[in-house]
Each structure stands twice: as structure tokens, then as C-alpha cells.
Amino acid sequence: MPPPFSQAEYENRLQLVQTVMAGRELDALVIGDPANMNWLTGFDAWSFYVPQVMVVEVDRLPVWIGRAMDAGAVGLTTHLGSDCVVPYPEDLVQRDDTHPSTFMARWLSDRGLGGKRLGYESDSFFFSPRALAGLQAGLPDARWVDADRLVNWVRAVKSPAEIELLRQAALLAGSAMQVAWDAVQPGVRQCDLVAKIMAAQVRGTEAFGGDQTAICPLILAGEGAGTAHPLWTDERFEKNQTVAFEIGGTRRRYNAGLARTAHLGKPPEKLTRTLAAVNEGLDAVLAVLKAGVNAGDVHQAWQSVLDVYGLEKPSRIGYSIGVGYPPDWGERTISLRAEETTVIPENAVLHVMLGMWLDGWGMEMSETVHVTASGCECLTQFPRELHIGG
């Protein structure tokens, strides 16, 4: 499969990143986040369980440095040539006495970056303290600058081609949610339901398949409903349980999130009342969400509704979403919460996630939303009412 975007689009992304780098006087940026590597070049492999980096300089193509057995994935999944592929030897893998970062540092030094200003991602998932220490030890004259989320912030604004993939991802999320609604019943094991959900996510449609979602399907039922990210069990759904689902759809690594709630029996009034308030809050959010507004003002629209109903939600109500590998589909940039001053750009895509994890029960409602100049559009399309199962 060729990369999902044209060479021109990747060149444009690279230039955007290089422009930010130049503004911060970075000679190079060492990327550890596989989602950032994918977004910049298309690189796509399950190779992030060992140290790997992508090195971006201000005037050259990105270079991948990773485990030798995974080097073939660069040619398979990107437009990059073999001069952008630097495999490290197998005997560096998972040893006490050495580390791949020693090799990486030598390469950076040979590249002439020894005395330069180098950015690194301080808080991405797959760039460890030991990797950083190895680079710093091997390049003692370099000036190391925390450039965490530099690429992520550029990613916050999506291209038309990215919106199209996110639309497809949202369609997959909706299909998977429909499978969940159709199958959730008292007596069904959670694992059996998740098996159907995951199969739907990956099978996709006749026109296109799906990828693994960066967050696995989450089911909040029974005791598990008071916490945000429980993992499924062998337990059976029970009559009169409230069951919240957070289910993604992923297309070429682009994730859309979707949350809905079902009740297996006659719903209690506290549930229908809370859902009505949440849906009113969601409407309020979607009514104010457009390019140019502050993230904090979007949150205020939600808070005003909650205040009317006397409800509380201490956590943020949304975040930027896009390319992602486990364990997260969030881009760790824009957050919708009180007093957040980030101005939401045109063509941001946000997962507006209204999870209410209350005392011993919970409910969820969410949409993946494309922010436009004049307003916003829900990419996810699924009925917002409570599903009555059983």
C-alpha cells in the first residue's frame, strides 16, 4: 500500500515543522512519538516496542533510525529513499551494558550535529530517559532543548485529505457502535461483545478496512462504570445495568472516537435526567465551537448547562484527535477545559468527550468534530438517545 498522502502533502508537512524549528533556532529535532513519525512521512510499523527515532533537520528529509529487522518498513510505507534509513544492529537490543541511543548519538555526530541545538520530545511515550541520556552522553557539546509536542501542535490543523480519512474513521466507529448496541444483552459476556466490536472496527466496509484503534474498546458496566478506562472482562452483562461504550474507528492510523450509553431494562430517572443534561451541554458546545474561539469559552458553554442541573465534571470535555498508536489517540495539544486560552484553529478535529463517572455508575456521550470557519461538523454520525437493550 502506498502512503495515504501524496509526496507533496508530506513535503508540505515537513516544511511546516521546519518553519517552527527555524523559529525556535533548532538545527534538528529528534522525534520519538510514532504518531509524529507517521504524520510526517507515513512510516507505519509495529516497531515502537524498541527504541527508534526520526531525525528532522531544517533543510533535509527526515531520517529514521531503528532496529535492523524493521528497516524494511520505511521503504514499504513512506516516500523516503534508502538514504533516509539507518538500521542499528541487533546486538544493541535490550541489553544492560549498551543501548541503541549510543548508536544514534554516533550517527548524529557523524552527521555534523555534535555542536548544534537539538530538540527532543520530553514527554512522548516511546522516548525514554535512558534514550535521552545516551544521546546527551554521546553529544556532550550539543545544546538539548525540550521541543515536546512541537510536531503535535502542527498536526492540530488538518488538511482536506486528513479530514477525509477522519470521516472514514468516524464511519467505522459508528459501525462498531451499532454492533455493540445490537449485541449488548443481559447474559452476554463482555469479551464476546468486544470480539464483535473489534472485528467490525478492523473489517471496515467493502471499500476500505480499519486499523487497530489507538485506544481499545472501553466498556463501562456494573462496578467498572465508576472509572474512566476499565478493561473488558469475562463477566456477563446484567439486567438493569447501565453500559457506556467508548469505541473508536481507525483508518490509516487516523482515529475517531465515539461514546454512547445503553441501559439493559427500564432506565432509572437519574440516568435519563443526566443524559438529557449532557445532551443539552453537547448542543451548547457545538453551538459555540468554531475557528477562533478559546478552548476555555467552549468549556464555559458546557459548564453553564451543568450548573443549571447541579452536575459536576472535573475533567476536560475534549481534546485534539488524529493519528495515533496505542496507548492514545489524543494529540496532547488542545484541551477543552476551564480557563484554557488556546485559540481553536480552523480545521482542528476534536473529540468532544462528555464522560460522567459518578458514584458507582457512569455514562458517556461523545462526538468527533471538525471545526470550520463558520462552526463545526460532527464527523461521527450516530443517534444520541439512550439505547434500551435487554
Added chain:
Amino acid sequence: MPPPFSQAEYENRLQLVQTVMAGRELDALVIGDPANMNWLTGFDAWSFYVPQVMVVEVDRLPVWIGRAMDAGAVGLTTHLGSDCVVPYPEDLVQRDDTHPSTFMARWLSDRGLGGKRLGYESDSFFFSPRALAGLQAGLPDARWVDADRLVNWVRAVKSPAEIELLRQAALLAGSAMQVAWDAVQPGVRQCDLVAKIMAAQVRGTEAFGGDQTAICPLILAGEGAGTAHPLWTDERFEKNQTVAFEIGGTRRRYNAGLARTAHLGKPPEKLTRTLAAVNEGLDAVLAVLKAGVNAGDVHQAWQSVLDVYGLEKPSRIGYSIGVGYPPDWGERTISLRAEETTVIPENAVLHVMLGMWLDGWGMEMSETVHVTASGCECLTQFPRELHIGG
């Protein structure tokens, strides 16, 4: 669901870790690896996409510090009481100007650990340079010691109850492989096949369900077969393709790995010859593998067979396997490779993984193996011959 092991077993694990800590004169150990948290206490949630740590002191129960919305998972999945749960507030999540590690450092200081000798995991997946820097800044008088893989090495020796879960995991891996063999045909899309595989992994058996495997199903077909960890695509299998599968099974977070190879048509001689050599090499490995042998000597048994056939494999041929979350099921301790002096302990469980990624094609063969005092036993049970599909 209660934790998979008794309180006594978790107490025993904690003591084993505390004994190693005492030997290294560590007053506390800050764990970032969710697999280590799970192994020590049963803690199980999709909460590792934000900073979280587990703090182990030499004379107290472990304490989890994580995002408030995930705090409920401790009570749900462990034997720990509420005094072992420290939620950090939501306004620390994914901000530029602050970080959860500031909160964690304050807690450690209040706990009296400010001037102590503190171990940390330098190369685990979910403990970032920024997290470490935040802890160090908040506890300037502490002595920070790299204790990477301290817990992992203790995990290398499995208890009877762990072997039993790994046996169940291996059974799930075999069922999923059978689904792959039954369904792989020219014209079938890779995504459709993976949908069936993942459903089988999670559905499990009537007696027990499965978890998400820490490494997603890997399919090496066509161009993708020359690299070790490609991700599935929408492409259709073709007649005369060699297709290698690496498929796990996971039970209560315990992973077993299984790799096999199929050919869609009449197999070329190079494939049958290579498979015969690999199977002979596997037999040689299993013949020498028992408690007390050196990892390097196990590799030598394999190398002697490869030498006869003039084949090369630069990468290691196995590693310790067990509890794992994405992106890895390997424990990053024992590796089977040349000149490795690690003595393999009784009740180690190894994924003996013989992947041959050759020029434009590849094949794979593996077993998950329990090492005993007198030899070893394959937990995975699946025919080793080439599968002829199509």
C-alpha cells in the same frame, strides 16, 4: 472480576522485589511500566496514556499515583486498599506549564522520601524524560538510581498459577492461528482476516475470554514479508504468496506468542528447505533448553543447524514473555543470542521466535515454552508443518 492471583501470591511477589531493592540499598522504587504494576498488584486499566507511577517502598504496600478519573481502577482490580491510591487532579493533564510529576514529587517528599535512595525505570515505555526531570526537581536531595528492569528480572521466574494462565493464553493463540489458517485464501483482504483473528483472540473459549494481545496480529505477505513487524493493510492475499503469521493469545494480561507460515499454492523449494532447516533448528533448541543452561548455549544449538544449511539470522531467537500491554509482550530480560551469559532459570517462559526475514520474502516459526528442571514444554500446541492454502 477479582485479581487473577491470591493476595498471598501478590505479597510474595512484593517481598521478592523488596528483597532485591534491599540488596541494592533502595529505599523506594518508582515504577512506570504498567506490566510491572499489573504483575505486582493486579492493577489493570487503560490508564497508561497519561503519566502514572507505582511507588514501592521496602516495608510498605505499593501506592498507585495516577489520574483522578482512573483511580477507581485500583479498587476494582487489586487487593490494595484506598490508602494505596493517590489521584492527581485533572488540571495537571497535558499542560505545557505543569506536569503530574510535580504532584508525584510532592507526595514522595511528604512520604519522607526526600533524602532517600530512589530507584526508577530508565527505559520503560511510559515513564518519560519529563516525568523523571519533574521528580528530580521536586526531590533535589534524593539519590536517583537507575533500577530499570529490576521488577522485570524478578518476573522472569513464573509461579504455577502464572504458568496456568500462560497455558490458557497459549490455547487462545492456537485457536486464533487456526482461524488464520482456515481463512487465508487468495482474494481475501488482510483486514478481513485480521478481524477474524482478533475476534477469536478476544472471544476465547466458553470457559474464559481473552484480552487484547500486547502485540497486534502480524501478517507478513507479499512485499511486507521482508520486514519483521508490518501492519495489516486492505490488500488481498494473492496466489503463490508466502504468508507468515505472528499471533498472540492473552489471558488476564499474560501473553503467549505463536508464529507459523502458510503458502497459497505450490510452495517453492526455497521455502520448504528453509522451513525444514528452521524446524530442525527449533528441535535443537528445545533439546538443550532446560533450567541452568546459558542463553548463549541455547543459541549455539540453533546456530549449529543454520551453519549446516548455510542460513543466517542476525537477530535473537527468543526472549522472556509474560504480562504485557501494548506495545510489547516481551519482558526485556532474557534474550537467546550468541555470547549471552544469562543462566536460564527454572520456570522461565520464553517465546522461541525463529523469524527469517530474507530478501523480499520471509517465514516464521515460534513456540512459547516453559523451562523446567529437566527440559522444557511447549505451551503452544500447533502443527509445525507449512500450511498450504488457496
